[in-house]
Amino acid sequence: MTQREWAEKDYYADLGVSKSASHDEIKKAYRKLARENHPDKNPGNKAAEDKFKRVSEAYSVVGDEDKRREYDELRSALSGGFRFPGTGTGAGAGGMGGMGGRNFDFDVSDLFGGGFGGAGGSTGAGTGGLGDFLGGFVNRGAASGRPKARRGADVETEITLDFREAAQGVTIPLQLTNPSPCTNCNGSGAAPGTHPVTCTTCNGSGFTKEQKGAFAFSAPCPDCGGQGTRIEHPCPECDGTGVTTRRRTITVRVPAGVVDGQKVRLAGQGEAGLRGRPAGDLFVTVHVRPDEVFTRSGNDLEVTVPVSFGELALGGTITVPTLGDKIRVRVPAGTADGRTLRVRGRGIPKRNGTPGDLLVTVRVKVPKNLDDNATSALRSYVEAERASGFNPREDWAGAK
Numbered sequence: 439m440t441q442r443e444w445a446e447k448d449y450y451a452d453l454g455v456s457k458s459a460s461h462d463e464i465k466k467a468y469r470k471l472a473r474e475n476h477p478d479k480n481p482g483n484k485a486a487e488d489k490f491k492r493v494s495e496a497y498s499v500v501g502d503e504d505k506r507r508e509y510d511e512l513r514s515a516l517s518g519g520f521r522f523p524g525t526g527t528g529a530g531a532g533g534m535g536g537m538g539g540r541n542f543d544f545d546v547s548d549l550f551g552g553g554f555g556g557a558g559g560s561t562g563a564g565t566g567g568l569g570d571f572l573g574g575f576v577n578r579g580a581a582s583g584r585p586k587a588r589r590g591a592d593v594e595t596e597i598t599l600d601f602r603e604a605a606q607g608v609t610i611p612l613q614l615t616n617p618s619p620c621t622n623c624n625g626s627g628a629a630p631g632t633h634p635v636t637c638t639t640c641n642g643s644g645f646t647k648e649q650k651g652a653f654a655f656s657a658p659c660p661d662c663g664g665q666g667t668r669i670e671h672p673c674p675e676c677d678g679t680g681v682t683t684r685r686r687t688i689t690v691r692v693p694a695g696v697v698d699g700q701k702v703r704l705a706g707q708g709e710a711g712l713r714g715r716p717a718g719d720l721f722v723t724v725h726v727r728p729d730e731v732f733t734r735s736g737n738d739l740e741v742t743v744p745v746s747f748g749e750l751a752l753g754g755t756i757t758v759p760t761l762g763d764k765i766r767v768r769v770p771a772g773t774a775d776g777r778t779l780r781v782r783g784r785g786i787p788k789r790n791g792t793p794g795d796l797l798v799t800v801r802v803k804v805p806k807n808l809d810d811n812a813t814s815a816l817r818s819y820v821e822a823e824r825a826s827g828f829n830p831r832e833d834w835a836g837a838k
């Protein structure tokens with residue numbers, strides 16, 4: 439099968455779903471059709487067998503989020519008028535003349551290099567992931583002798599933490615409902631007590647080769663969907679997929695110092711791979727609620743502490759909250775309003791190395807109402823201040 443033929447297959451139609459069907463809808467459709475048309479249930483029924491093969495092939499592509507995206511991209515590239523050089527009906531074959539007569543495994547990344555760039559590069563530059571995917575897809579069987587293991591899909595979720603939890607790190611339980619290894623067959627897809635057998639069509643390679651003129655094409659084996667093995671007795675719980683969707687609780691350890699919007703990756707906690715293949719990863723986007731007291735700047739923790747004029751003028755010691763215990767911070771006599779005092783090492787922990795600092799900003803709070811005592815004391819203070827020669831606007835440019 440050429441890539442062009444491959445792209446022109448309508449896997450969505452084979453599964454009876456729309457192009458925009460969700461992953462779950464696709465899986466549901468596949469399982470229903472696979473069950474109905476399974477060769478064990480329809481001995482000697484060629485139509486059912488063909489349908490079963492088509493459905494398996496379709497699901498091996500659009501049931502896999504990565505492959506599906508690339509399949510969709512390839513299809514839209516083709517419908518946009520792009521034709522694979524050399525794979526059309528005779529038209530482009532001349533372009534490959536330099537290679538005529540040689541048998542080789544079709545390397546589409548070379549084609550892309552030639553087709554798009556004209557320089558014959560093999561990187562598929564300018565084609566995004568498409569060239570990479572096609573190169574890998576077409577040559578996978580030839581290059582490694584085995585299809586590359588397809589992992590389960592990655593999963594994304596979100597959590598919201600308090601500011602202090604995010605700053606200090608926290609371990610929280612997270613409930614997930616997504617495809618997990620089937621507990622009945624331990625993810626193998628084979629009914630307990632049975633084992634998958636090597637696919638006889640592709641001898642376990644997962645790929646079939648087809649000779650077309652000068653070219654040998656590799657394509658995923660239609661009988662095993664590129665798996666290399668077939669399950670003769672599917673596990674009844676998971677219909678041979680090795681995967682069931684269930685609710686499970688995992689523990690997420692969020693490291694100290696995580697910032698709002700940051701993603702934490704949990705390797706292997708995504709969707710289970712089909713038939714025991716490795717699971718995808720779980721990406722947890724962390725949201726952080728603002729705190730009433732603290733803000734942060736990198737790993738420095740910021741806090742603004744209200745003080746009186748007297749505390750700044752005379753100096754003193756103020757009590758300041760931290761992520762842990764409260765601490766006492768000395769304010770030097772004559773400290774200006776709005777000044778920031780740095781307390782080393784009392785900020786947000788770093789994963790390695792010294793923690794950030796605590797930045798304490800002092801802000802004068804002016805009393806709204808004073809009692810008679812305080813009022814007369816303040817009046818005599820203002821007189822004394824004047825007598826001492828202090829003029830708050832002395833150096834102020836606005837006074838000149």
Ligand SMILES: [Zn+2]
Pocket residue numbers: 620621622623624625626627628673674675676677678679680681
């Ligand atoms: Zn199972």
Ligand SMILES: [Zn+2]
Pocket residue numbers: 637638639640641642643644645659660661662663664665666667
């Ligand atoms: Zn096979």
